[in-house]
Amino acid sequence: MDSKIFHKLSYGVYVIGAGKDGKFNGQIANTVFQISSDPAVVAISINKNNLTHQFIREGKAFSVSVLPKNVPLSFIGHFGFKSGREIDKYQSISYKAGVSGVPVLLENSLGYLEAEVINSVDVETHTVFFGRVIDAQVLNSDEEPLTYAYYHQMKKGTTPPAAPTYVEKEQTQNPKPEKEKTKYQCNICGYVYDPETGDPDSGIAPGTDFKDIPADWECPVCGANKENFVAL
Numbered sequence: 140m141d142s143k144i145f146h147k148l149s150y151g152v153y154v155i156g157a158g159k160d161g162k163f164n165g166q167i168a169n170t171v172f173q174i175s176s177d178p179a180v181v182a183i184s185i186n187k188n189n190l191t192h193q194f195i196r197e198g199k200a201f202s203v204s205v206l207p208k209n210v211p212l213s214f215i216g217h218f219g220f221k222s223g224r225e226i227d228k229y230q231s232i233s234y235k236a237g238v239s240g241v242p243v244l245l246e247n248s249l250g251y252l253e254a255e256v257i258n259s260v261d262v263e264t265h266t267v268f269f270g271r272v273i274d275a276q277v278l279n280s281d282e283e284p285l286t287y288a289y290y291h292q293m294k295k296g297t298t299p300p301a302a303p304t305y306v307e308k309e310q311t312q313n314p315k316p317e318k319e320k321t322k323y324q325c326n327i328c329g330y331v332y333d334p335e336t337g338d339p340d341s342g343i344a345p346g347t348d349f350k351d352i353p354a355d356w357e358c359p360v361c362g363a364n365k366e367n368f369v370a371l
């Protein structure tokens with residue numbers, strides 16, 4: 140089986156929001172699709188270990204916010220690589236509570252829909268939730284939606300192990316040509332530091348060797364420190 144075919148499937152990138160007893164949580168998901176239009180029903184696939192799963196299960200509702208192509212990697216990292224069990228992900232984020240009480244993004248969002256869970260299917264590590272759409276808004280019609288392929292290829296983003304589409308091999312299969320400066324990978328989130336491109340958002344110029352990066356530099360995706368990086 141050649142698992143690279145999974146990289147040929149097309150997806151968007153979304154923040155799924157859920158709430159319970161006045162607490163909010165959200166996570167990144169690429170597995171969102173529309174099942175029917177009248178009534179409008181969507182399906183999402185969520186890892187059972189995630190706090191968002193628990194909140195959707197108990198609150199019986201979720202929101203889907205559509206991320207724009209120009210979303211900062213750190214914003215995806217905030218929702219994709221941190222746990223709501225440790226931080227309040229919405230504390231520093233512009234959002235509002237939707238009609239069913241789940242959070243919807245008001246920044247880095249092309250718009251959202253909100254759905255009430257009408258059914259779910261247990262699929263081993265994940266649950267597929269089906270939700271009837273009860274509200275939807277477009278917040279920005281000028282920008283393009285982010286695709287999963289763009290997230291991977293152009294932003295060198297990575298897939299957290301909890302995502303349904305995670306392919307374990309991708310973390311280890313990068314043979315290094317001679318002479319090329321060594322790339323380093325974050326062993327928390329899988330982000331790859333490439334000396335050729337540097338990390339200009341954090342003031343690291345293209346061409347900077349990993350060893351020359353200041354010690355207080357942090358992984359732009361998950362915030363891990365330098366010691367969590369290993370040479371590829």
Ligand code: FE
Nearest residue numbers: 325328358361
């Ligand atoms: Fe990281």
